[in-house]
Amino acid sequence: MVISIDDIKKIKQLLVEEDAAGIQPIIIPPLEKQSTQTNTSILTQDVVDSLLRHKQYKGVKQGSFETYKKRLDGFAKQYPLLPLETRIIMNYLEQFKGDTRRYKQNQHDSLNMLYKHALRFFEIPQNPLDNLERPTITQKPIRTLSLEEVCKVDSVVYIITERAVWELTFGHGWRQIEVRRITAGDVRSIQDGVIWCRGKEREEFAPILPETQLLLEQLANGLEDDECVIRSTRIRAGRTQPLGEDGMRQLIQRIISRSGTKYQGHDLRRTFCTLVREASGDEFLAMRLARDKIPGVNDRYINADPAKLRKSLIRYSPLTLIRQKVKAGENLVETGEIRTPRPEEAAQNILQA
Numbered sequence: 001m002v003i004s005i006d007d008i009k010k011i012k013q014l015l016v017e018e019d020a021a022g023i024q025p026i027i028i029p030p031l032e033k034q035s036t037q038t039n040t041s042i043l044t045q046d047v048v049d050s051l052l053r054h055k056q057y058k059g060v061k062q063g064s065f066e067t068y069k070k071r072l073d074g075f076a077k078q079y080p081l082l083p084l085e086t087r088i089i090m091n092y093l094e095q096f097k098g099d100t101r102r103y104k105q106n107q108h109d110s111l112n113m114l115y116k117h118a119l120r121f122f123e124i125p126q127n128p129l130d131n132l133e134r135p136t137i138t139q140k141p142i143r144t145l146s147l148e149e150v151c152k153v154d155s156v157v158y159i160i161t162e163r164a165v166w167e168l169t170f171g172h173g174w175r176q177i178e179v180r181r182i183t184a185g186d187v188r189s190i191q192d193g194v195i196w197c198r199g200k201e202r203e204e205f206a207p208i209l210p211e212t213q214l215l216l217e218q219l220a221n222g223l224e225d226d227e228c229v230i231r232s233t234r235i236r237a238g239r240t241q242p243l244g245e246d247g248m249r250q251l252i253q254r255i256i257s258r259s260g261t262k263y264q265g266h267d268l269r270r271t272f273c274t275l276v277r278e279a280s281g282d283e284f285l286a287m288r289l290a291r292d293k294i295p296g297v298n299d300r301y302i303n304a305d306p307a308k309l310r311k312s313l314i315r316y317s318p319l320t321l322i323r324q325k326v327k328a329g330e331n332l333v334e335t336g337e338i339r340t341p342r343p344e345e346a347a348q349n350i351l352q353a
Helices: 006-020 044-058 061-078 086-093 104-121 147-154 160-169 176-180 184-187 209-221 245-258 267-280 283-289 306-315 319-326 341-353
Strands: 039-043 081-083 194-198 205-207 231-236 239-241
Touching: 039 044, 039 209, 044 061, 044 081, 044 104, 061 081, 081 231, 081 306, 086 104, 086 267, 086 283, 147 319, 160 194, 160 209, 160 267, 160 283, 176 245, 194 306, 205 306, 209 306, 267 319, 283 306, 306 319
Parallel strands: none
Antiparallel strands: 039 081, 194 205, 231 239
16 A cells, blocks of 8 residues: 555654543554463363374274373363463473483373363464474384293293283283273174284284183173173272282382393383294294384285184293293293292193003
8 A cells, every 4th residue: 555645744644633532542562572371261171181082083993092091180180370481391392301301292292282282272373392493302222022031930930910911911912901991792702713902002812822711701801791800909999909000010120020130011021022933933923923114025915824823822821932941941031940830730730640
């Protein structure tokens, strides 16, 4: 728009007339730079609840949903009003310690998801994590148990729940969360040695050893189809409760510590893959049995026959390697001790005697 000289003269004349009439002109103060806003008036828990509702609508797995809820509820408890300053977010994340920074990265990703949701649905002015680089993860060397060490652990697994968890993690390569998700209905639906696995990445059929199936059937006895079979020994409200994430970690750590070895729970899955590869000479098979991603191979173009996988599992499972040593009469531990027999093995020995 172009203002002519005549227009300027008219404006000046109007100002003179207003001044003569005693009308005070409106004075607009200069804009001041706004200070950085630290918090909004938005309740953090409202944003968390909204995000979780959207995740449920999307259909995320229950385990992922519970993980999101656990992380974000802790943030909402510490900051009732949604903070907007990057410095505050950094201070919160710095409390998560660890050599690899994996836990800190997971927390960072959860908060970034929360603030992206707040931008879309709560109209906050900015995402404070845009100015905060994602923590990098330091990879530790892979630690696995030797066959002698796993024999030590196997010799001190006593109760049925411990035995089922041990056989599924070490003997089948299952993740801890996959073990916790097994329901009584899944156990009763086992056919031809194949069970439905509610995996971390996807749900699919997986082979299971006959002796491990028997353990799960005992644990499933008396439970409803939708109830998890791996349960705590503690009685609450008149009955046992499903074993949680912390309980599972403590159970495995208790077994490992009892044997005198020093490893973490996830080392059992790595040990499974390592021993299967050594026994079979096939890295592809080890990763397929563990239902893990295989570099350079698209799972959509490979159909793994559960029956063939079961035969491979029976042949190459580390549990089979242990029993082969027992059958051959070899000592299983460095001290020269023989592995404590499983309950059914002890019963069989009595019958034979």
